[in-house]
Amino acid sequence: MTNAHRDALFVLVKSLSKSEKRQFKLYVGRLGVNTDAKFLALFNLMDKMKKYDEKTILESGIVKKAQLSNLKAHLYKQILVSLRLNPVNQNIRVQIREQLDFATILYQKGLYKQSLKILDKAKSTAIENEEKNIAYEIVELEKIIETQYITRSIPDRADELAVQAKELSAQNVMTSKLSNLSLQLYGIMLKVGYVRSDEDYVKVNKYFETHLPKYKLKDLGFREKLWLYKAHLWHSFLIQDFLSSYKYASKWVDLFYEHEEQIRLNPVFFLKGNHYLLESIFYVKYSSHFKEVLERLEAVVESKSFPKNDNIASLSFLYINANKLNLHFLEGTFSKGLYLVKIVEYGINKHKDRIDAHHIMVLYYKIACLYFGIGDNKTCIQYLKKIINNKNLKMREDLMCFARVLSLVAHYEAGMDYHLEVQLKSTYKFLLKMDDLHAVQKEMIKFLRNLGNIFPSDLRNEFQKLHTELKKYEDHPYEKRAFLYLDIISWLESHLENRPVADIIREKAMAVKR
Numbered sequence: 001m002t003n004a005h006r007d008a009l010f011v012l013v014k015s016l017s018k019s020e021k022r023q024f025k026l027y028v029g030r031l032g033v034n035t036d037a038k039f040l041a042l043f044n045l046m047d048k049m050k051k052y053d054e055k056t057i058l059e060s061g062i063v064k065k066a067q068l069s070n071l072k073a074h075l076y077k078q079i080l081v082s083l084r085l086n087p088v089n090q091n092i093r094v095q096i097r098e099q100l101d102f103a104t105i106l107y108q109k110g111l112y113k114q115s116l117k118i119l120d121k122a123k124s125t126a127i128e129n130e131e132k133n134i135a136y137e138i139v140e141l142e143k144i145i146e147t148q149y150i151t152r153s154i155p156d157r158a159d160e161l162a163v164q165a166k167e168l169s170a171q172n173v174m175t176s177k178l179s180n181l182s183l184q185l186y187g188i189m190l191k192v193g194y195v196r197s198d199e200d201y202v203k204v205n206k207y208f209e210t211h212l213p214k215y216k217l218k219d220l221g222f223r224e225k226l227w228l229y230k231a232h233l234w235h236s237f238l239i240q241d242f243l244s245s246y247k248y249a250s251k252w253v254d255l256f257y258e259h260e261e262q263i264r265l266n267p268v269f270f271l272k273g274n275h276y277l278l279e280s281i282f283y284v285k286y287s288s289h290f291k292e293v294l295e296r297l298e299a300v301v302e303s304k305s306f307p308k309n310d311n312i313a314s315l316s317f318l319y320i321n322a323n324k325l326n327l328h329f330l331e332g333t334f335s336k337g338l339y340l341v342k343i344v345e346y347g348i349n350k351h352k353d354r355i356d357a358h359h360i361m362v363l364y365y366k367i368a369c370l371y372f373g374i375g376d377n378k379t380c381i382q383y384l385k386k387i388i389n390n391k392n393l394k395m396r397e398d399l400m401c402f403a404r405v406l407s408l409v410a411h412y413e414a415g416m417d418y419h420l421e422v423q424l425k426s427t428y429k430f431l432l433k434m435d436d437l438h439a440v441q442k443e444m445i446k447f448l449r450n451l452g453n454i455f456p457s458d459l460r461n462e463f464q465k466l467h468t469e470l471k472k473y474e475d476h477p478y479e480k481r482a483f484l485y486l487d488i489i490s491w492l493e494s495h496l497e498n499r500p501v502a503d504i505i506r507e508k509a510m511a512v513k514r
Helices: 008-015 018-030 038-048 054-059 065-085 092-108 112-128 132-146 157-191 198-211 222-238 242-258 261-265 267-283 287-302 310-331 340-351 357-373 377-388 397-413 417-431 439-449 456-471 488-497 501-512
Strands: none
Touching: 008 038, 008 065, 018 038, 018 065, 038 054, 038 065, 054 065, 092 112, 092 132, 112 132, 132 157, 157 198, 157 222, 198 222, 222 242, 242 261, 242 267, 261 267, 267 287, 267 310, 287 310, 310 340, 310 357, 310 501, 340 357, 357 377, 357 397, 357 501, 377 397, 397 417, 397 439, 417 439, 439 456, 456 488, 488 501
């Protein structure tokens, strides 16, 4: 039996909304002879299935095993054709490509003048909307047609097209170089993670400077600037320069607000840019500005002009709610953030087919931190177990590591001494596989391991020692990020001052509010 998530057709059928399913059936109905077609019968059967089962399909008698692959491929294509006809999917990019297709058909019929007229209009639209790859394709087709049909109405037509092709080609090459650099830096982030030493720092800087193409900002269009800011952003994240991350994420988002039509054309890039901006602000603890950016993002997403589809809905849910949780961490208002738990859990269930497992685990970690902040350590542990027990989480070992460290702290706070011992052994076993632990993590593990040997009367003194030790790393260029996952300093201060950790964090937030 094929796994539902591995069968592309089944996933596509299940992704359709009610209106899209209705439109597909109307589309098939318009074809007349296909109302009883096998591919429609297969569609209806798969629509009713809760999980993909090839045996059920074959037993239905719709198709023989030898023909199933071809029938599925045909149905897949027909669904895509139907979706393409849906007005919801008729954005500028699709419309330009449609005009290019029409012009190609006219050219093949020998109707050169009509073809050139459509191409000229489509080219203007493409250039206005920063669709320079399509614009270049259009110019190349114009050049082909002009060699067969000379209007003589524009004497310098050949020179004009040659100049346009050269300019568009240069702009597309610049975009390609910048997008390649951005993608490669992102790949380094996923494979290696943040820099951990001066040696790593030098390597990343050298790689960035070597691969960054020479440019003049005034010569760059929207698309080139977008990839330029992305490349700088990933470089800044890699070297843990969060002020620089804030700078380039701001440029990314401002670029969209300066070209508002691009928000509708590239909603995913707009959402991601805002998410990275909020993440950068969170890292530099600029809480008042964080709130402003988040509120503006929500207003845009909820506006009538913002595109609506399942993918955008999933990303909007993920980015907005993850950052709403972050806002409560920044301000120390943990109890006020508890209303988000039900919203997030409902959203995870609703969007689980479009949000990867890693991001779901990040949301669980944030919820665990929320409960840790209000002192509900047992509920905190329950959410951390969802991460710790996830055997399929291949990426971001640092998330798994911090989840385990927070679990140790929560077990200690909950007075679950026996469980703490079990957790310590399990955590050590896991950490042995990691060779890039933060110094902060190592100090925490050492402290928790020795808790059983500390007399109650000496406990405060040990907390003070750990606090003094960890304070050394609070502004360390390669260690400070550890405190963004888990505010150990505030937790220690809450014990030293005998006050709730939320109060400590809230006071710090008020002190840095600008």
